[in-house]
Amino acid sequence: MGLFDKHLAYRDAYQAIRQAGADPFNVRLDKVVSPTEGVIDGRPTILLGTNNYLGLTFDAESIAASVKAVQERGTGTTGSRIANGSFEAHVELEQALAKFYRRKHAMVFTTGYQANLGVLSTLVGRGDHLILDADSHASIYDGSRLGHAEVIRFRHNDPEDLYKRLRRMKDLPGERLIVVEGIYSMIGDTAPLKEIAAVKRELGGYLLVDEAHSMGVLGENGRGLAEQEGVEDDVDFVVGTFSKSLGAIGGFCVSNVDDFDVMRVVCRPYMFTASLPPAVVSSTLVALKRLEEMPELRHRLMANARQLYDGLTALGFQTGPTASPIVAITMPDQERAIGMWNALLQNGVYLNLALPPATPDSRPLLRTSVSAAHTPEQIDKVLAVFANLGSAMGLIDNQRQRATA
Numbered sequence: 001m002g003l004f005d006k007h008l009a010y011r012d013a014y015q016a017i018r019q020a021g022a023d024p025f026n027v028r029l030d031k032v033v034s035p036t037e038g039v040i041d042g043r044p045t046i047l048l049g050t051n052n053y054l055g056l057t058f059d060a061e062s063i064a065a066s067v068k069a070v071q072e073r074g075t076g077t078t079g080s081r082i083a084n085g086s087f088e089a090h091v092e093l094e095q096a097l098a099k100f101y102r103r104k105h106a107m108v109f110t111t112g113y114q115a116n117l118g119v120l121s122t123l124v125g126r127g128d129h130l131i132l133d134a135d136s137h138a139s140i141y142d143g144s145r146l147g148h149a150e151v152i153r154f155r156h157n158d159p160e161d162l163y164k165r166l167r168r169m170k171d172l173p174g175e176r177l178i179v180v181e182g183i184y185s186m187i188g189d190t191a192p193l194k195e196i197a198a199v200k201r202e203l204g205g206y207l208l209v210d211e212a213h214s215m216g217v218l219g220e221n222g223r224g225l226a227e228q229e230g231v232e233d234d235v236d237f238v239v240g241t242f243s244k245s246l247g248a249i250g251g252f253c254v255s256n257v258d259d260f261d262v263m264r265v266v267c268r269p270y271m272f273t274a275s276l277p278p279a280v281v282s283s284t285l286v287a288l289k290r291l292e293e294m295p296e297l298r299h300r301l302m303a304n305a306r307q308l309y310d311g312l313t314a315l316g317f318q319t320g321p322t323a324s325p326i327v328a329i330t331m332p333d334q335e336r337a338i339g340m341w342n343a344l345l346q347n348g349v350y351l352n353l354a355l356p357p358a359t360p361d362s363r364p365l366l367r368t369s370v371s372a373a374h375t376p377e378q379i380d381k382v383l384a385v386f387a388n389l390g391s392a393m394g395l396i397d398n399q400r401q402r403a404t405a
């Protein structure tokens with residue numbers, strides 16, 4: 001008996017995947033040339049799976065701010081903010097986020113994952129109910145385990161099911177916290193937030209929206225799905241990340257709920273881990289400014305998303321329900337998903353392979369995430385590679401390919 005025996009089934013499955021070609025869960029980028037180009041296995045490759053929605057990882061001003069911060073404040077904070085104190089830029093970033101979201105309070109975490117762990121486990125506890133969309137991100141599920149609230153799941157994007165479940169617990173004591181995501185990370189669909197907000201208004205409770213993939217992407221000002229749907233007043237907590245549209249790392253929560261700041265002394269994933277390094281805080285501050293000042297990045301992103309989504313759909317690939325910066329292609333089976341992923345990589349296109357149980361409906365996916373920094377020519381090139389490989393592998397029919405070529 002060994003400690004890892006319980007994981008042997010995964011080891012064997014992983015081994016089988018690796019035998020089919022490159023290791024999809026351990027791709028090494030020899031070089032990153034720009035937000036959309038890298039070198040993998042010596043081959044120039046279009047990056048189409050990096051969540052770099054606004055392409056800000058190479059923003060010159062962000063880089064300059066980051067370099068300056070390292071020179072002036074050093075490489076790390078070497079401790080948590082409750083023990084070692086905050087640098088002024090942590091506070092500045094929280095103020096900037098609060099202002100951007102027009103909320104009174106903001107708190108920064110070391111990752112988005114930790115923001116969900118911290119916020120969910122702190123807001124609700126024993127005797128309370130945490131009501132999650134069934135397709136919630138792992139960080140939401142893990143946050144629900146770290147706390148002691150009773151966890152109830154409702155069917156993905158189904159406000160009626162949410163309504164029924166909330167109604168059933170009408171007379172139970174305790175608080176209720178409903179958690180949904182702006183854009184779901186696997187197939188790029190959005191939550192029906194107007195309807196969900198209406199359920200909350202009628203039956204009570206708090207609403208938290210994880211805007212990890214929708215910050216900077218949706219809404220006129222980039223505040224996410226709640227802004228786009230005009231329901232920001234119904235959303236009590238917004239959680240987000242710096243690791244996607246802002247091109248860095250870190251997480252946050254903003255809110256107008258009174259006493260929010262007590263989290264600084266009770267929220268363990270905030271208290272017991274080192275705070276964000278100066279370089280990251282400073283680049284994020286600039287990236288947030290870019291996000292606010294450059295709506296054209298959002299427009300370009302959406303045009304690119306539509307080009308890819310429409311192109312893949314016209315070729316006959318099975319895409320998700322709506323054009324969004326996450327375009328997922330459902331594959332008929334795992335073998336062909338892995339085969340296609342490897343063939344794409346060999347043809348200079350890098351995207352994400354997502355296998356069950358990490359996917360909705362237990363079907364394998366090729367998941368792409370588009371960037372404002374992609375050029376229409378790059379997307380055309382990607383579509384041409386998909387067309388060739390798709391027909392060679394029998395995933396789409398040749399006639400359709402010719403008709404759309």
Ligand code: PMP
Nearest residue numbers: 111112113137139185212241243
């Ligand atoms: N929430 C959602 C919906 C996510 O998709 C992710 C990351 N993929 C996170 C939270 C965690 O973000 P981070 O990478 O900053 O830890």
